[in-house]
Every structure is written in C-alpha cells, then in structure tokens.
Amino acid sequence: MKKNLDVMFMFDGQDELRKKEFPQLMNRVWLSSAAFTPHAKSVVEAMNQFIDYFHNPTIGKDVQELFESVNNGTYDGAAKLLKCNPEDISLIINTAHGLNFPLHGLDWEKGDNVVTSELEFPTNYLPWKYISKRKNVEFRAAKINEKLQISEDEIISLIDEKTKLVSLSLVQFNNGQRVDAKKIAKVAHENGALVALDAIQACGGVEVYPKEMDVDFVSAGGAKTLMAPLGIGVCYISPRALETIEPPLQGTGNYDFKDQNWMDRNKSYHKGAKRFENGTVPFYCVAGLKAALELINSVGIETVAKHNHGLIQQLIEGIVDQGLTTITPHEPERRGALINVRLDEKKDLKKIVEILEEKYKVTVTNRFGGLRFSAQLYNTENDIQTALSSLKEVLAKV
Numbered sequence: 001m002k003k004n005l006d007v008m009f010m011f012d013g014q015d016e017l018r019k020k021e022f023p024q025l026m027n028r029v030w031l032s033s034a035a036f037t038p039h040a041k042s043v044v045e046a047m048n049q050f051i052d053y054f055h056n057p058t059i060g061k062d063v064q065e066l067f068e069s070v071n072n073g074t075y076d077g078a079a080k081l082l083k084c085n086p087e088d089i090s091l092i093i094n095t096a097h098g099l100n101f102p103l104h105g106l107d108w109e110k111g112d113n114v115v116t117s118e119l120e121f122p123t124n125y126l127p128w129k130y131i132s133k134r135k136n137v138e139f140r141a142a143k144i145n146e147k148l149q150i151s152e153d154e155i156i157s158l159i160d161e162k163t164k165l166v167s168l169s170l171v172q173f174n175n176g177q178r179v180d181a182k183k184i185a186k187v188a189h190e191n192g193a194l195v196a197l198d199a200i201q202a203c204g205g206v207e208v209y210p211k212e213m214d215v216d217f218v219s220a221g222g223a224k225t226l227m228a229p230l231g232i233g234v235c236y237i238s239p240r241a242l243e244t245i246e247p248p249l250q251g252t253g254n255y256d257f258k259d260q261n262w263m264d265r266n267k268s269y270h271k272g273a274k275r276f277e278n279g280t281v282p283f284y285c286v287a288g289l290k291a292a293l294e295l296i297n298s299v300g301i302e303t304v305a306k307h308n309h310g311l312i313q314q315l316i317e318g319i320v321d322q323g324l325t326t327i328t329p330h331e332p333e334r335r336g337a338l339i340n341v342r343l344d345e346k347k348d349l350k351k352i353v354e355i356l357e358e359k360y361k362v363t364v365t366n367r368f369g370g371l372r373f374s375a376q377l378y379n380t381e382n383d384i385q386t387a388l389s390s391l392k393e394v395l396a397k398v
C-alpha cells in the first residue's frame, strides 16, 4: 500500500549503509529512536580509537592535535547539520545543560515571566518552575488541548513585554508535535524575550535550522535522533544570546588559552558559543558524536528528513487503515519523525510493547497513553510494514 506517491521511503545507498553501519538491526525493527538509537559501527569505532589512544603511555605526544581534529570535526559537522557557523556551537553533556544557560544566565527580575507548555518533558519544565520559585518569576505554560496537542496561538498569547524567555520542545517527546518556532520567535523577540528549544527529538531526524527559525538556544543531547553516544550533545547559541548572556558555568574552558599561558589571569572569552564550555567534556563521546554527525551529513539532513517523513506518513496510513487514531498532527511540517498511536483504553500497552519486542522483534515505546513509533535513517518501508502487520496480529489477541 503506497497511497502517497510524493513521499520517498528510501534513499540511494541506504541498503549498503544499513549493512555497514547497523548490522545489529538487520533482523529486527528498531522504531524507537525517540528513546535511544543503537550506535552505528563508525560511532563505536571512533570511540574505541580514542579509548585505545588513551590506553597508551604516549598520550602526551600528539594529544593536542588529536583534540583539535576531533573537536573541529565536531563543530563543523554540527554546523553543517544545523546550517549555522561552527562558532555558534557549544558542546554540552545533555539537553538540560544547554537549557541551563538561559536558566542561570538571564538576569531574572521579580515580575518577569517564562513561557513554556504543559506537554514538555521534565527537562524543559521543572527548571522553569524552579526559577519561578527562586526569583519570583511568573511561570506560564500553554495547556494541553482536547487533541492532546498545544496551540501555537495560545503560546503566543502568553508572551508579553515581561517575558524573558520562551522555552519549548521543537518536537514533543509524547505526541510528536512540531511547533512553528519561527512564528513564536518573531513575537518573542518583538517583546524582547529570547527563545530556547529543546531539540533532542528533532536534531538529526528532521531539519532543524536555528538561523532560519531565528531562535536563540537549540539544545540537543546526542543519544536519540542524533545517533551519538550518551553524555554528549550540541547547543546552538545565537549571536543575540551571546550578547545578552554571560556563561553561567565558569572554568578554564570559557577562555581563550590557545597560547597555554595558564598563569594569565586576564584572558578573554572564546569568540563564539564555545565560551559556554567551562572545562573538559567527555572526549570519547565527542569522538562518537563526530562520527554520528558525519554519518547523518553523508546522507544529508534534507534526505534523512524526507525519508523519515515518508516512513511516518506510511505508518499513519497503515494505522488509519486499521481503524486506529494518532494524537500526532498528520501534516509533515507539524510533526517530527515520531507518532503516538492510540489504542482501545482497555488494551494493556506494556504487554503489547513486550510482545512486539519478544515475538516480532519490533521495538516501540509505551508513552503518554499510546504506542510511540519513531523512525531514523536505518529504517525501511519493510520495517513499517512489519510493524503494522505485527501490531495487527497482537491487537487481535491482546
């Protein structure tokens, strides 16, 4: 069944890429990139090489060159993915890390407000509750509506001249909804507020272009659609935010010590977003992140996004054919690379996920009262058909 012929389900070279990079997925269906992504071979090899290097007692010798080559490749790879400059990127260890830059860097005053939504993952909700209590800042969250989505108009209606920050997930972890960040950012900036995006469910799976959206922080931990190791990620920081916010986490890393004159107490910050890195980051993971970025960029994020949208479209059509519904918007521009499928309330979701895994080798996640299916570049049309037919069989029994 291929109703929508405009969508592309595969891309040139996918078969070879799957065999080379994801041999562990050849006999199973992994539709759970929104939870984790099994590491590609090149990611594991890049980390192993780094670890081997540090096993050696000759580490001191070329260490600077090694750091530089891994580092530069990572900033360049992230910049290519996000269509920005390498200087706009700061390495972070998790999504919360990047969101903590505005959290602790903004000059919050009593009476200010912060705008978010009730749909958010705790990472993009609890920190704003915290600051609201600590600094007497008003916490404003758009409600979850009857479609189990949030309304961009409601978010916009919460923004006023006292708003300091609007912080949203670009793609929500639960219903897969993608917000129109550009539209929201325009209103936020007109009111003097900055905009932060939690993009862990978007980066690497769909197009995320901070400059086009004109947002200020885009924070994404690596372990999901970025296909990178746990414990590393990327944060885009806009020139506007660099002007407004001083790095709240301080150390040696914020400053330009290229000359290694460690006793110089008057160093300036690094030129761009790197000034937000305050010290050593998990370099083994950076090596893996670099390899993951190279992998995505070798296909091209436009192709990856088109591929993922096509697979999700195919899933939606199959789900509707089975008389089921989703709480995910059906328009490609309003969703990421994941959908949340609703079943009869009496069905035992946990059991269904277990049977899909054990009997059919189909991995999906139980989230927000539904089944979450999330695609990435290693998935095929066959995966989708297997997932759909397996689900049909399970639902006939459970």
Ligand SMILES: Cc1ncc(COP(=O)(O)O)c(C=O)c1O
Residues within 6 Å of the ligand: 034, 094, 095, 096, 097, 121, 123, 124, 169, 171, 172, 173, 198, 200, 201, 221
């Ligand atoms: C939307 C979203 N934000 C953040 C996270 C995780 O946050 P962190 O990278 O800070 O651990 C998740 C993980 O499931 C998520 O889905």
